Amino acid sequence: xxxxxxxxxxxxxxxxxxxxxxxxxxxxxxxxxxxxxxxxxxxxxxxxxxxxxxxxxxxxxxxxxxxxxxxxxxxxxxxxxxxxxxxxxxxxxxxxxxxxxxxxxxxxxxxxxxxxxxxxxxxxxxxxxxxxxxxxxxxxxxxxxxxxxxxxxxxxxxxxxxxxx
Numbered sequence: 001x002x003x004x005x006x007x008x009x010x011x012x013x014x015x016x017x018x019x020x021x022x023x024x025x026x027x028x029x030x031x032x033x034x035x036x037x038x039x040x041x042x043x044x045x046x047x048x049x050x051x052x053x054x055x056x057x058x059x060x061x062x063x064x065x066x067x068x069x070x071x072x073x074x075x076x077x078x079x080x081x082x083x084x085x086x087x088x089x090x091x092x093x094x095x096x097x098x099x100x101x102x103x104x105x106x107x108x109x110x111x112x113x114x115x116x117x118x119x120x121x122x123x124x125x126x127x128x129x130x131x132x133x134x135x136x137x138x139x140x141x142x143x144x145x146x147x148x149x150x151x152x153x154x155x156x157x158x159x160x161x162x163x164x165x
Contacts, residue, residue, distance in 0.1 A: 006116055007047030009083055010036075010123075011101035012070075015050075018102075018124035029072075033065045039127045040067035042135060049086070051079035080106050087113035 012032060013023060019035060021028050029052050036048055048068045055061070055072030063070050073082045083106055087094045090113070099110035102120040110117045143151070 006096060006098040008045075008049065008118075008123075009086060009097055009099045009110075009115070010048065010050040011079055011083060011099075011103060011106055011120070012050045012052040013054075013079065014101045014103055014106075015120045015124060018120040019127065029070070033068050033070055035127060035131065036068050037066035039130050042130050042133070051082050051086075053077075053079040053082075080109075084109045087115060090115075 012029060016023050016028050016032050019032060021031050025031070033050065036050065039045065040048055045067065049071065050068055051071045051073060053073045053075075055074045057074070059072045061072055061074065063072070071079075071082055073079050080101075080103060083099065083101070087097075087099070087109060090097060092114070094110075095114035095116075098116040098118050099106065100118045100120060100123045101107060101110070107117045107119075
């Protein structure tokens with residue numbers, strides 16, 4: 001099991017098929033980011049960074065998309081290397097992050113940096129479970145008998161004031 005409160009660095013194209021999405025789809029990256037945003041909202045997750053390689057030239061390299069920061073990596077660099085560079089930049093703070101990938105090289109780099117490693121399969125199961133569960137059920141607070149009487153009295157008095165208009 002992993003620490004669900006840690007922020008995530010995600011190998012995007014590695015996660016797409018695990019989420020039941022099609023890598024050949026034109027909107028696969030956007031669909032994944034949409035699901036991750038909903039996951040962030042439902043799980044109160046604040047920091048998710050996702051890396052996609054083979055970005056076309058017209059796409060901005062980094063975009064904030066709701067709660068998710070999406071990094072679109074252009075050749076000759078690939079997402080794996082961009083994640084490796086991000087871990088290096090984090091330095092000792094990498095131990096506070098979880099890296100999501102089933103790529104053994106990405107996992108090895110994450111472990112070497114001190115980051116937590118989560119397989120794409122395990123993470124996708126968590127995301128799907130969270131999305132299916134929906135928002136947490138909030139406890140309904142009922143009014144006490146005393147509070148109810150106070151409100152009824154207040155509204156009865158207000159009704160009298162309106163009748164004078």
